[in-house]
Amino acid sequence: MRDLGVGVRCLLAGQRWVARNGRAYGFGLLPGLITLVLYAAVLVSLALWGEDFVAWATPFADGWPGPWLGLFRGFLTAVLFALALLLAVVSFTAVTLLIGQPFYEELSERVDRSVSPDGTAPETSRPLWRDLWVSARDGLRIVARSAVWSVLLFALGFLPVVGQTVIPVVGFFVTGFFLTEELTAVALERRGVELRERLALLRDRKMLAWGFGTPLGLAFLVPFVAVFLMPGAVAGATLLARELLGEETAAVGKDGTPQETAAAEAPDGPVPGAEVAYRP
Template sequence: MRDLGAGFKYLVEGQRWVARHGRQYGFALLPGLIALVLYVAALVALAIWGEGVVTWATPFADHWSSPWDTLFRGFLTAVLFALGLLLAVLTFTAVTLVIGQPFYDNLSERVDASESPDGTAPQSTLPFWRELWLSARDSVRILIRATVWGVLLFALGLLPFVGQTVIPVLGFFVTGFFLAEELTSIPLQRRGLDLRTRLTLLRSRRLLVWGYGTPLGLAFLVPFVAVFLMPGAVAGATLLARDLLGEESGPESGSTEPEPATQEQTTDR
């Protein structure tokens, strides 16, 4: 159970790190604001047209007596919106990271450099376009996994009692795991770890990952909170990644922002 507390500590420490580095925080807010506008528009559209979609998908209920047809379709509309909200939480991080790849990669490097005893950060050997492609591709693969889990949880949520008690809790843990994977992909991908290796690494310490990702997933349910927590979440994920890899950390040197070490990037591996 110690790992649960350690994971939450990294979440808090990440927010504290960006609070001490205001310039990095300000730039890192932009991708989240862009993604927020897109998701709000999608959820509003779902709220407006969701009932019509449910009515179209359930023609068999047209002949039901009132109020059973209204109650049934109202329930399905609510579940559809809840599923959309869950998918929004699961995918918000992935979309924001793709939009803000340069911002977050720079932020993660600075966190790495501030924690490294020699003041340097691991550097990717891939060109920017290749990094962006890998990030987008892996995000789609994670989205597919998250969608499968979302559909499964949606189906299980229809079960009496279990669907209203156990399944929501399970959903938050699933959300937390995928959030942690998306955020730690920034520092881990810079170290050359592919998606399969990253997933294996996270599964080896699930309690640590849940301690970090589950509270973050709960916080992301609050409107606008995700935008303001995102920079600190990236910083905390970098600290989490260092723990997962067993990397030595040193005290941050003063209040100045360390410049990450630069390295000539090659064209590909």
């Protein structure tokens, strides 16, 4: 249960960090807004022309009697839109992170420097194009894994009673786990931690991943909220990555907010009244 609380605290601390750093927050909003516009365009196009696409894809049904043809193609159109919406929810974080790779790398490094005892942050030695390639490759792998889980849980949702009670809860925890993996990837990739190692770290501390990702996944269900929470989620995931790797974290204020300028303002040690972060 301790890990569950630590995950939640990292999530909240990340949001507080961006609230105190307005410029970084505004900078971090851009990728989410771009992704939102792209996804909205795709979904609107699907709503307008999805029925035409289904009719083109099912020529064998052209000769069916009136009501059956309409019911069949109407059902397929609804399923197509539902799956597209599900895929959009599952892939939103991965696509936003890919589009915003330079933005979020800079944000994550700033968080690392603000809570590192020596004021430094791990830096990747790879060129930007290589970082983008690795991010896209790993993002596709995670989206594929989460899509398989999503389809499975969608199918199990038709089971009586269990499908309407247990399965949605399981779905939120699965979503939380994969959200945590995608978001911590920004900080962990800079440290040279590959996808397989990242998944192993999170599987060993599932409660930590659930405490961070599950509340975030629930918040993402509210329209447009994901866009505004993404910068803070990346900041919080950086703190979570430090926790996963057991890295020492500098002093924070009594409200739990990392003191970004502590090193500069207090050369002889932590600011008065500060305590060690995320080490209950």
